[in-house]
Each structure stands twice: as structure tokens, then as C-alpha cells.
Amino acid sequence: MYWNKEFETMPWQEVQNYCLSKFPAFLEYLKNNSQFYKDRLSSIKSEDIKTLDDLKSIPFLTKNDLRDAQADTDRKNPLGKIQVVDTEDIVQVISSSGTSGRPVYYGATKKDLGIWNDAIANVYYTAGVRKGDIVAHTTGIPLFAGGSSYFEGIRNIEAMTVWPGNLSTSRMLETIRNLHCNVIQATVSFNLYLAERCQDALGVDPRDLGITNIIGGGEPGLGEEAIRQKLKDAWNAKTVREIMGLADVMPAMWGECEEETGMHFNAQKYVMIELIDPETEEHLPWEAGVVGEVVYTNFSRGATPILRYRSADLVRLEGMSCPCGRTSPKIRCIGRADDLIIFKAMNVYPSAIRDVVLTHYKEHLTGQMQVVKDSPEQVRFDTAIPVDIETTLPEEKQADLKQKIESIVRDTLNIRVEANLVPPETIQRTQYKSPLIRIREKDEQ
Numbered sequence: 001m002y003w004n005k006e007f008e009t010m011p012w013q014e015v016q017n018y019c020l021s022k023f024p025a026f027l028e029y030l031k032n033n034s035q036f037y038k039d040r041l042s043s044i045k046s047e048d049i050k051t052l053d054d055l056k057s058i059p060f061l062t063k064n065d066l067r068d069a070q071a072d073t074d075r076k077n078p079l080g081k082i083q084v085v086d087t088e089d090i091v092q093v094i095s096s097s098g099t100s101g102r103p104v105y106y107g108a109t110k111k112d113l114g115i116w117n118d119a120i121a122n123v124y125y126t127a128g129v130r131k132g133d134i135v136a137h138t139t140g141i142p143l144f145a146g147g148s149s150y151f152e153g154i155r156n157i158e159a160m161t162v163w164p165g166n167l168s169t170s171r172m173l174e175t176i177r178n179l180h181c182n183v184i185q186a187t188v189s190f191n192l193y194l195a196e197r198c199q200d201a202l203g204v205d206p207r208d209l210g211i212t213n214i215i216g217g218g219e220p221g222l223g224e225e226a227i228r229q230k231l232k233d234a235w236n237a238k239t240v241r242e243i244m245g246l247a248d249v250m251p252a253m254w255g256e257c258e259e260e261t262g263m264h265f266n267a268q269k270y271v272m273i274e275l276i277d278p279e280t281e282e283h284l285p286w287e288a289g290v291v292g293e294v295v296y297t298n299f300s301r302g303a304t305p306i307l308r309y310r311s312a313d314l315v316r317l318e319g320m321s322c323p324c325g326r327t328s329p330k331i332r333c334i335g336r337a338d339d340l341i342i343f344k345a346m347n348v349y350p351s352a353i354r355d356v357v358l359t360h361y362k363e364h365l366t367g368q369m370q371v372v373k374d375s376p377e378q379v380r381f382d383t384a385i386p387v388d389i390e391t392t393l394p395e396e397k398q399a400d401l402k403q404k405i406e407s408i409v410r411d412t413l414n415i416r417v418e419a420n421l422v423p424p425e426t427i428q429r430t431q432y433k434s435p436l437i438r439i440r441e442k443d444e445q
């Protein structure tokens with residue numbers, strides 16, 4: 001049933017106490033080995049940090065803090081001020097995807113990798129992977145968090161792990177068929193793309209490939225019932241499971257169990273999570289229905305540890321108890337704080353727009369859509385928000401669909417969109433994430 005029964009079924013309060021008990025020694029480690037943390041923690045006595053409330057005296061870290069800390073690097077400290085061990089003890093480097101600025105690089109010691117192997121295996125085990133499965137791991141970019149660390153986590157379960165990551169889409173599909181893979185691990189958008197390409201590339205209906213479990217993450221999407229159903233139908237899969245992690249903290253930490261009602265936290269042995277209100281920065285309770293931002297502390301990471309890191313990921317708590325017996329919070333990621341857009345006074349995430357549109361009209365859509373901004377900085381819209389939406393309908397039937405989409409979004413979300421229907425494969429596919437937002441080209445009207 002479980003990869004780590006003790007931690008996965010321990011009452012959540014006990015888990016939090018266990019994590020808190022790690023703080024005093026962790027803070028001393030940071031102060032003794034890092035000028036960056038020594039400066040930030042100068043007024044804090046490590047032994048005084050005992051309760052959740054005590055954590056409030058420790059300043060939050062943001063991506064910009066980390067980026068600034070990495071502005072000056074040299075051969076001795078290639079990871080800048082966030083490097084807490086000697087370079088000779090770092091055995092691997094991974095990078096954030098850099099979608100919102102210069103990427104930040106993180107290191108791992110040999111011990112760190114052992115910890116990831118265990119925690120990431122825990123995530124995939126929760127997501128249903130077992131010895132005997134044949135898993136296609138499709139991430140094509142070794143430097144990203146979802147590269148070798150996912151591969152090694154899956155292999156740690158002793159599933160037969162196939163990594164065709166850098167092959168063309170056709171060769172990848174061929175590999176999946178030749179080796180009889182039954183599980184596909186891919187980002188949501190790439191998984192949809194693989195299913196779209198299958199007939200052309202192999203002359204085979206993806207539903208005939210024998211895929212039983214689709215595992216996806218890396219971007220919002222699988223929390224949306226319509227996308228989930230679309231993937232399930234496309235591959236005729238029995239299960240669809242979502243996973244999530246962060247290069248900044250640990251590549252995978254959340255995994256969805258057989259109930260398929262949200263992702264459990266699976267890294268409780270190595271990482272402490274807090275839930276805060278992104279505006280007031282006050283703690284929020286771990287209770288069903290609460291929406292907040294997750295703050296992470298990886299008290300076990302040696303090379304580039306992170307203390308109270310604001311993820312900017314907004315999550316909704318789906319529950320604190322589950323028929324599977326796991327006791328950790330169960331969440332859906334509802335969007336990135338950076339992706340928030342405002343129509344007049346209404347806040348909305350692009351993923352919410354996609355959810356509404358697909359829920360009602362998925363039979364005419366590929367599932368790919370993008371909000372179009374005039375500039376990267378644009379947050380506010382005073383006129384209808386332009387959204388490119390791929391449709392499979394012929395042109396003569398599009399006017400009716402356009403009007404229906406615009407009405408359903410207005411009625412459901414209280415915002416106005418301008419649905420720009422485009423043919424399939426107009427929106428650029430990538431092997432990694434397909435952003436839900438794009439910036440208007442200069443020569444575009």
C-alpha cells in the first residue's frame with residue numbers, strides 16, 4: 001500500500017512536530033556554513049524555534065532572493081551564495097526552468113541524491129507505479145528537475161524504466177510501442193501532444209497501445225476534470241495521476257493516490273510545508289477548502305538548502321483524510337501567483353478559463369489554449385481578455401462556438417474573454433511545458 005508506511009500514515013500534527021524538531025540543528029547548519037544565511041538569520045536564536053508561530057520570525061525566501069544570491073559566482077562557488085557545501089561535494093546540478101527570468105541552479109550532494117531517490121520513489125509509488133510496470137519517462141531536458149531525478153525515483157521502485165526523452169516524437173512513440181510501455185510520465189501538454197501524433201507517426205490508434213496509467217505534472221492541468229478525461233479517453237487509460245515538485249526544493253514531492261481526488265504530500269520525512277495567505281503572509285490551517293500558497297523548507301538538503309521558500313504556487317486543500325489511509329494534505333494546484341490576471345476587479349487564473357471552456361466544449365477542442373498579453377508585465381485587462389483556443393471544428397461552424405465559449409466564461413467566472421479560434425497545432429507544443437500565457441508578437445494585430 002505504501003512506500004513509507006510510518007510517515008505516510010502518521011497523524012499530520014505529529015509530522016509537523018517532527019519537521020519542527022529539525023529546525024534548530026538546520027538553522028545552525030546554515031549559519032555555520034553560509035554567509036548568506038548567517039546574515040539573514042543574525043537576529044534569530046536557533047534553539048528558540050520550536051513552534052509554527054516561532055517560524056514567523058524567519059524571513060521568507062523568494063525566487064528573486066535566490067536569483068540575486070546567484071548573481072556573483074566563481075569557480076570556487078559556481079552556485080553563488082546559496083551554495084552551502086564545498087564544490088567538490090556537489091555531484092549534480094539541476095536548474096529551474098527559467099520561464100520567468102534567469103534560471104536558478106541548484107546542487108545535490110551524494111546524500112541529497114539518495115534522499116531524492118527515496119522521496120521521489122514515494123511520489124511515484126503513491127501515483128500507482130509498481131515493480132512490473134514498464135514506464136516511459138519522456139522528459140527531454142536532463143538539466144531540469146524532471147530529468148534524471150524522476151528517472152532514478154521510478155527506477156528505485158524497480159519498475160522497468162524507459163527514458164526515450166531526447167528522441168523525436170515519432171521515435172518516442174515507436175519506443176513506447178516496441179517496449180510495451182504501460183505507464184507514461186509526461187507534462188500534461190506533451191502527453192496530449194503524444195496522443196495527437198500517434199496515429200500519424202505509427203499508424204496506430206493511441207487507445208490500442210495498452211497504456212493503463214498516465215502520470216503528469218509540471219504545469220496545472222490534471223486538476224481540471226475535463227483535461228483529465230481528455231487524456232484518459234485519448235489513451236484509453238484506466239488511471240490518470242498528477243504529481244508535482246520544484247527544482248528549488250525537491251523535484252517531486254506531491255503524488256496522487258488511487259482516489260484521484262488530489263495530490264498527497266509525500267516528502268514529509270525531508271521537507272516541511274507551511275500554508276500561508278499570499279497577501280497577509282499569515283499561516284492558514286490545513287483544512288479542506290482552504291486556498292493558500294505553499295512555503296517549503298528542505299531541512300535535509302545539504303548542497304543548496306532552502307529556508308521558508310515562497311513557491312508562488314496556489315493550492316486548494318481537497319482534504320485532510322483519505323480512504324487510502326494517507327494523512328498528509330491532499331491538494332490541487334490552481335495556478336501560479338505569477339500567472340494571475342485581473343479583468344476589471346475580478347482575479348482569474350488562465351487555468352480556470354481553460355477549465356470552464358473544456359468542461360463544456362471539449363469535444364470540439366484539442367485542449368490547447370493561451371491567454372494573449374501585450375507585454376510580460378501586463379496583469380490588468382479592461383477589455384475582453386484575448387484567448388487563442390484550438391478547435392477541430394470547420395470554419396463555418398466556428399462563429400457559434402466562439403459565442404458559446406464567450407458566454408459560458410462570462411456566466412461562470414464573471415469575466416469577458418475574446419475567443420480567437422485557431423486550427424489544431426497552431427499553438428506551439430514543447431516537450432516540456434506549454435505556457436498558458438503568450439506575449440503578443442510585435443507585428444500581430
Ligand SMILES: [Zn+2]
Binds near residue numbers: 257264322324
Ligand atoms: Zn489518498
